[in-house]
Amino acid sequence: MKFNADEIASVLxxxxxxxxxxxxxxEVGRVLEVGDGIARVYGLSGVMAGEMVEFPSGVNGLAFxxxxxxVGIIILGDFLSINEGxxxxxxxxxxxxxxxxxxxxxxxxxxxxxxxxxGPIVTAERRPVEFMAPxxxxxxxxxxxxxxxxxxxxxxxxxxxxxxxxxxxxxxxGKTAIGIDAIINQRQSGVKCFYVAVGQKESTVATVVEALRxxxxxxxxxxxxxxxxxxxxxxxxxxxxxxxxxxxxxxxxQHALIVYDDLSKQAVAYRQLSLLMRRPPGRExxxxxxxxxxxxxxxxxxxxxxALGGGSLTSLxxxxxxxxxxxxxxxxxxxxxxxxxxxxxxxLFFAGQRPAMNAGISVSxxxxxxxxxxxxxxxGGLRLDLAAFRELEAFAQLGTDLDAATQARLDRGYxxxxxxxxGQYQPMDVIDEVLSIYAGTRGHLDKIxxxxxxxWERGFLTFMHEQKSEIREKIASTKKLDxxxxxxxxxxxxxxxxxxxxxxxxxxxxx
Amino acid sequence: MPEDAYLASSLVDHDIDxxxxxxxxxxxxxxxxxxxxxxxxxxxxxELDQLIDLLVKQPxxxxxxxxxxxxxxxxxxxVERVLxxxxxxxxxxxxxxxxxxxxxxxxxxIRKAVRDLRDQQRGxxxxxxxxxxxxxxxxxxxxxxxxRGMLGGEPVLAQKVDPDLIGGLVFRVGDTVYDxxxxxxxxxxxxxxxxxxxxxxxxxxxxxxxATGN
Numbered sequence: 129m130k131f132n133a134d135e136i137a138s139v140l141x142x143x144x145x146x147x148x149x150x151x152x153x154x155e156v157g158r159v160l161e162v163g164d165g166i167a168r169v170y171g172l173s174g175v176m177a178g179e180m181v182e183f184p185s186g187v188n189g190l191a192f193x194x195x196x197x198x199v200g201i202i203i204l205g206d207f208l209s210i211n212e213g214x215x216x217x218x219x220x221x222x223x224x225x226x227x228x229x230x231x232x233x234x235x236x237x238x239x240x241x242x243x244x245x246x247g248p249i250v251t252a253e254r255r256p257v258e259f260m261a262p263x264x265x266x267x268x269x270x271x272x273x274x275x276x277x278x279x280x281x282x283x284x285x286x287x288x289x290x291x292x293x294x295x296x297x298x299x300x301x302g303k304t305a306i307g308i309d310a311i312i313n314q315r316q317s318g319v320k321c322f323y324v325a326v327g328q329k330e331s332t333v334a335t336v337v338e339a340l341r342x343x344x345x346x347x348x349x350x351x352x353x354x355x356x357x358x359x360x361x362x363x364x365x366x367x368x369x370x371x372x373x374x375x376x377x378x379x380x381x382q383h384a385l386i387v388y389d390d391l392s393k394q395a396v397a398y399r400q401l402s403l404l405m406r407r408p409p410g411r412e413x414x415x416x417x418x419x420x421x422x423x424x425x426x427x428x429x430x431x432x433x434x435a436l437g438g439g440s441l442t443s444l445x446x447x448x449x450x451x452x453x454x455x456x457x458x459x460x461x462x463x464x465x466x467x468x469x470x471x472x473x474x475x476l477f478f479a480g481q482r483p484a485m486n487a488g489i490s491v492s493x494x495x496x497x498x499x500x501x502x503x504x505x506x507x508g509g510l511r512l513d514l515a516a517f518r519e520l521e522a523f524a525q526l527g528t529d530l531d532a533a534t535q536a537r538l539d540r541g542y543x544x545x546x547x548x549x550x551g552q553y554q555p556m557d558v559i560d561e562v563l564s565i566y567a568g569t570r571g572h573l574d575k576i577x578x579x580x581x582x583x584w585e586r587g588f589l590t591f592m593h594e595q596k597s598e599i600r601e602k603i604a605s606t607k608k609l610d611x612x613x614x615x616x617x618x619x620x621x622x623x624x625x626x627x628x629x630x631x632x633x634x635x636x637x638x639x
Numbered sequence: 640m641p642e643d644a645y646l647a648s649s650l651v652d653h654d655i656d657x658x659x660x661x662x663x664x665x666x667x668x669x670x671x672x673x674x675x676x677x678x679x680x681x682x683x684x685x686e687l688d689q690l691i692d693l694l695v696k697q698p699x700x701x702x703x704x705x706x707x708x709x710x711x712x713x714x715x716x717x718v719e720r721v722l723x724x725x726x727x728x729x730x731x732x733x734x735x736x737x738x739x740x741x742x743x744x745x746x747x748x749i750r751k752a753v754r755d756l757r758d759q760q761r762g763x764x765x766x767x768x769x770x771x772x773x774x775x776x777x778x779x780x781x782x783x784x785x786x787r788g789m790l791g792g793e794p795v796l797a798q799k800v801d802p803d804l805i806g807g808l809v810f811r812v813g814d815t816v817y818d819x820x821x822x823x824x825x826x827x828x829x830x831x832x833x834x835x836x837x838x839x840x841x842x843x844x845x846x847x848x849x850a851t852g853n
Contacts, residue, residue, distance in 0.1 A: 136839065157814060197661070247841065
């Protein structure tokens with residue numbers, strides 16, 4: 129690329145000619161002590177809580193603690209470049225990040241600086257990182273679905289636009305995978321996605337970004353990274369920064385989805401800051417306002433009223449538990465803030481059920497209203513049936529003789545479990561989900577051997593795509609499954625059953 | 640006004656030692672109240688200044704006063720022996736109280752606190768003026784007159800010379816800095832130019848290749 133040097137020179141010259149010198153008035157203080165992401169500053173007597181301050185090295189800070197004789201500053205950047213005795217100046221501004229289309233498709237740090245080497249983010253639009261959540265009058269109930277593309281979730285714990293659904297589980301149970309799949313599935317829906325990585329390994333984040341890119345999701349996704357090696361203040365600020373970027377679209381009447389991965393690490397970063405600032409520790413040494421730290425963040429997810437444009441911000445916060453301990457401080461806090469939780473369990477994960485969602489204790493408190501009618505019809509009692517099946521299964525392991533009805537319920541349950549398994553990065557269209565679950569709950573899979581359920585489903589969906597596309601289109605356009613369509617679907621399934629049986633015989637004959 | 644000798648000499652910078660300053664404030668208020676009653680405030684203040692100058696010249700005395708290894712009553716006896724009859728009785732008593740309470744190391748902080756309290760009483764405002772070259776008397780007078788109108792108090796100027804400013808003036812009043820120096824203006828101009836240029840470059844790049852976007 130070639131620039132016209134003369135032109136730039138003339139721009140610079142204009143700049144100098146038009147430059148009006150004004151006396152720079154600033155409020156200053158001096159650094160008393162500095163370390164581990166915080167600084168204590170003497171002076172700055174007029175600084176406001178949450179105001180940005182500037183250190184001589186160009187690093188910014190945030191006034192965090194206002195005390196009688198000093199100010200506690202959290203340093204957003206390299207704190208090693210700050211020395212005792214340095215002059216700190218207040219800026220009179222609040223922390224803000226660039227927002228808008230310019231950040232879409234980018235990987236940025238919590239201050240909005242690009243990390244992906246694709247040049248500067250040039251936009252005049254900024255939003256404050258801390259922003260009041262919309263009030264009661266500004267909201268309306270959740271009513272549109274946000275399809276995650278994961279059968280188990282869309283059927284049993286549906287998520288609506290504007291909802292906050294917690295993803296909770298031990299390490300290595302596929303929490304991030306659910307968030308990523310939900311993002312990948314928004315390719316057609318026009319929902320802008322934000323993935324906030326807090327305290328994650330940089331290598332993990334790189335893998336996630338690569339997965340998003342490979343699946344074409346980076347076209348509408350922003351990744352905000354405060355890695356494990358970043359100082360605690362950045363990890364603490366990252367979720368708020370990501371929310372500010374996502375909110376921009378909500379207030380413009382569009383839809384956004386944000387995944388916080390994960391809030392337990394943010395709480396740990398906040399605990400570190402609070403302890404360094406000598407705020408009194410409470411339960412598990414977290415400060416007293418750690419609940420507020422998360423509640424004010426998650427309250428910003430909302431479905432706005434039509435008067436405000438009807439935009440929405442859906443959030444999927446992730447919490448990592450230790451040994452399934454959901455009664456720890458942070459998990460209980462976040463469970464009580466969110467509108468439901470998806471509970472992932474390691475034993476299910478290792479038993480091959482992926483996503484490893486425990487249907488019995490996972491709930492969605494508001495999403496049911498947002499499910500499409502067809503899905504509501506086919507998946508109605510699924511969650512309770514599966515929970516009952518789990519109990520029955522435990523009982524059946526005792527080896528007692530079972531009556532035919534019980535055996536039938538067990539068979540159905542095993543088939544449903546098989547059917548709800550789904551690979552990573554393979555989100556499904558909601559119509560396909562309806563078709564699969566219809567076949568399962570109506571007992572069409574009861575005669576299929578368990579290890580062939582996945583084959584059957586794949587074949588069935590291809591069959592519906594290629595030969596019965598009118599049924600799919602009918603459901604897609606009306607979003608309903610009326611009696612006529614159901615009857616047509618029944619015949620289609622019967623037809624496919626014959627094909628499937630024929631194919632199996634062929635394979636068997638060849639063998 | 641020359642650079643403050645006691646500040647320059649002290650081991651700990653009392654200007655930002657918050658704890659010491661708070662202690663100094665307590666003793667300072669008491670001393671001022673006592674001298675006001677007796678009506679010899681100025682005299683005692685001079686004595687305090689002289690004592691600090693003495694400590695600067697005789698660091699050993701400073702060490703003894705600050706040391707926790709020497710009992711309070713021995714310090715009191717020493718103060719009595721050395722200063723009795725040479726200073727006003729109030730100041731002598733004050734030093735005894737300070738010594739017996741083990742606050743001998745806080746004399747500098749006390750002086751700073753007393754000075755700040757006196758400034759408040761008399762409506763003095765301390766202003767640090769930094770310039771690239773030393774100021775002449777006429778200019779100092781002009782600055783003083785200008786500041787008097789601005790601050791609503793009698794300015795007390797402390798001058799400092801810093802050639803890095805290149806030109807212009809920097810005032811510091813309390814925590815507020817009024818910066819009219821050439822160095823700061825150049826820095827501002829630089830960052831403004833960089834911002835504008837980045838914007839210009841990016842805009843042209845976007846125009847050349849609209850498909851790739853960011």
